[in-house]
Amino acid sequence: MSVARAAVMVAPGNVEVREFPLSKVPSGGVLLRMNLSGICGTDKHTFRGESKQYAGTDHERDVTYPLICGHENVGVVVETSEDVFASDGRPLRPGDRVVPGANVACGHCYFCLNDYPYYLCANLDDYGNSLHCGIAPYLLGGWAEYMYVLPGTPIFRVPDEVPDEVAVMTEVMAVTHGIEVAQAVLGMFGANRFAHSVAVLGVGPLGLCHLAKAEMLGAAKLIATDLFDSRLALAERFGASVTMNAGRTTLEERVALARDATDGLGPQIVVDCSGKPETFVEALRMVRPGGVVVEAGTFVDMGPVSVNPNIDFCTRNVSVIGIGGETAAAYEPSLQLMAANIDRLPFREIVTHRVPLSQAQTGVEIAMQPSSMQVAVDPWSDAAWSSPLVTKTT
Numbered sequence: 001m002s003v004a005r006a007a008v009m010v011a012p013g014n015v016e017v018r019e020f021p022l023s024k025v026p027s028g029g030v031l032l033r034m035n036l037s038g039i040c041g042t043d044k045h046t047f048r049g050e051s052k053q054y055a056g057t058d059h060e061r062d063v064t065y066p067l068i069c070g071h072e073n074v075g076v077v078v079e080t081s082e083d084v085f086a087s088d089g090r091p092l093r094p095g096d097r098v099v100p101g102a103n104v105a106c107g108h109c110y111f112c113l114n115d116y117p118y119y120l121c122a123n124l125d126d127y128g129n130s131l132h133c134g135i136a137p138y139l140l141g142g143w144a145e146y147m148y149v150l151p152g153t154p155i156f157r158v159p160d161e162v163p164d165e166v167a168v169m170t171e172v173m174a175v176t177h178g179i180e181v182a183q184a185v186l187g188m189f190g191a192n193r194f195a196h197s198v199a200v201l202g203v204g205p206l207g208l209c210h211l212a213k214a215e216m217l218g219a220a221k222l223i224a225t226d227l228f229d230s231r232l233a234l235a236e237r238f239g240a241s242v243t244m245n246a247g248r249t250t251l252e253e254r255v256a257l258a259r260d261a262t263d264g265l266g267p268q269i270v271v272d273c274s275g276k277p278e279t280f281v282e283a284l285r286m287v288r289p290g291g292v293v294v295e296a297g298t299f300v301d302m303g304p305v306s307v308n309p310n311i312d313f314c315t316r317n318v319s320v321i322g323i324g325g326e327t328a329a330a331y332e333p334s335l336q337l338m339a340a341n342i343d344r345l346p347f348r349e350i351v352t353h354r355v356p357l358s359q360a361q362t363g364v365e366i367a368m369q370p371s372s373m374q375v376a377v378d379p380w381s382d383a384a385w386s387s388p389l390v391t392k393t394t
């Protein structure tokens, strides 16, 4: 092997396959042979040219094209430059199946040195986003046959019982740490720390993972909203007992239904995962007084909404938790939780489509369709590619 193929987003709306040289593994780094790489909501924004990321932070930036996307990754270690350790403290060896963290923090800024989530790092780099293919060693996104993992990246060993199509969801699952924070906040105000009612607005992959996390952590009642019935049907299989199609109901009706399902009080935790800013307002209206809203779906600046500080936050004692991404510490427990529940919850069905590198653009387009849930790039499947459109895995 001396070159590797990758799907490159050369400009908004245009993905093509290009070849890149394989070079020496950087000191402290790892070369992975990619098994699967997710097409994330962020990648869909990048494809549409909505490229302003981390707005309002020190590392606000515009995505640079051309770009090898793919930060939700699972692959197998081919080579390490020296001893590189997985998060379990054991050295990585060729053949180990791993999920690399999506971000690389600097380790020396205020946020790194004071134990903030690593996505607050003032010098954050992230695979398939800031780490574009103009930077050596070029293969720094997962939509590729091989990918380099840079020194300082946390790396997580995948339990044997977790198949690739579930392991590829680890980063998304790790974003759900807002559920634990919300439970802790409720506890700080004196409410129960478990058995909460939880509503998730928008049950695409991120919302579904929040629903699954709440279920696994013992939620008593799960409520889901979405525009698409197929997503709501999967949400039911993850434990949602109340589902509402946001295209056929008004905000007032959804708030009323959520209250009806929770003894007239409203859910204690409402997670906004729609990717659209206006559902934040719905979350504030729906949540129980004294409850917690988790804003986890708007990672790209989609504009402001109007809120009322008096009613929405103060007199109703509503806490709002902003979640800017996954924490490094949330990967390992996410893998363990998915492994423990792999036969009980339909994790294998979240990835609905796999596309080869040559069809990555089709994959992004499919990911924007209501019929899909999570689409993943399967970089070694071009040779076996037969369908004129796509391989549907479920």
Ligand SMILES: [Zn+2]
Residues within 6 Å of the ligand: 040, 041, 042, 071, 072, 171, 172
């Ligand atoms: Zn993502």
Ligand SMILES: [Zn+2]
Residues within 6 Å of the ligand: 105, 106, 107, 108, 109, 110, 111, 112, 113, 120, 121, 122, 123, 124
């Ligand atoms: Zn830092």
